[in-house]
Amino acid sequence: MVHSEQIPFASLDGMHGEIREEMLDAFLRVYDRGQFILGDECKHFEREFADYCGSSFAVGVASGLDALTLALRALNVSSGDEVIVPSNTFVATALAVSAVGGRVVLVDPDPKTLNMTCQGFRSAITKSTKAVIPVHLYGQAAEIAEIARVAKERGIAVVEDCAQAHGATYDGKHVGTFGDAGCFSFYPGKNLGALGDGGAVITNDRLLGEKIRELANYGSVEKYHHNVKGTNSRLDELQAAFLRIKLPHLNGYCEDRTRVAQRYLAEIKNEKVILPTIGSRRNHVWHIFSIFCEARDELRSHLEKRGIGINCHYPIAIANQRAYEKDGLPQLPLANQIAARELSLPLYVGMTEEAITTVVEAVNAF
Known part of the structure; x- marks a missing residue:
């Protein structure tokens, strides 16, 4: 029997002990290179993570909340638009909707899996529905294939919240690849976690990916040329380097x-x-x-x-x-x-x- 006070809710030791030297080498590699934002580590991680998920593109951002917010902005969700969200998710899912001026519409989940069902989604659709955010809660997928099919029929954007579901699949296909965009958090405690905050958006739509990247970089594609009112939300080189080691x-x-x-x-x-x-x-x-x-x-x-x-x-x-x-x-x-x-x-x-x-x-x- 383990003595009391010795079983934490979570521990990173089982992951980090094995890769300690690789992580330290990655730190020194980035440190010595001297480029800490928008460098090769992030570019490589984006390609590797997109490949892992079976997606065409990935954009590294500063957090999971930013991933959701940027995806909604890029899909033109704005003031007065309704966005359907599960009632039992973490508040970040709703905060992203609020950040773009949308209206949160809550639906209860499947009482067994605790994830959004297609029936629940369908029942909440109105003429004002612009998007739905199925959350793949606790580590398993929502009824995402059915939700995505109905959404496409109704012209509703699908932004998948995959913050807790790195590696999860539905019908053998990775979450994040069914809708318009899949949003991930790399908070340290996630199945794939950085050593700080971080996030990514994956998509099969090149133009959508480019728009998200532009919004995340002050609305700029070319330095000092700002096409839209963007924000600063970029996955830094250190976190990308650490994530590259952990991804395999x-x-x-x-x-x-x-x-x-x-x-x-x-x-x-x-x-x-x-x-x-x-x-x-x-x-x-x-x-x-x-x-x-x-x-x-x-x-x-x-x-x-x-x-x-x-x-x-x-x-x-x-x-x-x-x-x-x-x-x-x-x-x-x-x-x-x-x-x-x-x-x-x-x-x-x-x-x-x-x-x-x-x-x-x-x-x-x-």
Whole structure:
């Protein structure tokens, strides 16, 4: 049995220990070259990441939120346009809509996979709907093929939020490649994480990719010539260099996370706990292992007293956030149930079998 205070919710040691020397070499390579923005490291990473995802183009940006915002701007989503968003996502998905002046329209997800369904999307479409943001939450895809098909029929843009789904697929095809654009975060804790903030947009549309790149670089293609009112959102050379080292390991990272998840799925047996469901036609890369419990706060306390790190994704639904209190967003029942009952268990690359056993036994003892 692992002693208390020794099981963190997340740890990067299992990834970073193995590649420490490569990462230090990458730092020195960029440091000695002396070019820290818009250099070869970013160009190479964009090509490599696009190839990994099966996409034609990738544009490195400063964060996952910027990726979403820039994609919406490039697709001409603006003031008064409705954008359909899952009710149980992280607030960044909604903030991107707000940043371009759009109106957030919330829909509840599939109660089992907790991801957007085509039926939910279809039910929320109005004449003002300009875009939809399916979020591939926790590490598995939404019903993205069906959503993309209906959106195309209705002339609605599709911006996939892939911030938690690096390596996830639907019908064997990588998320981010079904819609107009796929948006990724490289926050350090992601399955593919930088050593700071970072993000990317992938697309098969060359003109859209060029527009996103222009918007992210002060609205400029040629230095000091500003065609549109852009912003500053660029993936820096250091982060790109680090990501280039980690990208070839991504599938291995996802496999190791699956090892942990499979033990949880097989060994947690507590009638008070609902385990996650993997939807059909998709894999799961287990960015987050979410369980649900009516007595969530009591279970949280029970685990914390045993030194087990846990988290909640997300304890306040978007409609209840102070930032959105004046927007009149609807109180959707499933979103509030998820917020009140979700608990995320420790899951990280290199988690020991002993640590997994400790978590399993603690959950089962509740």
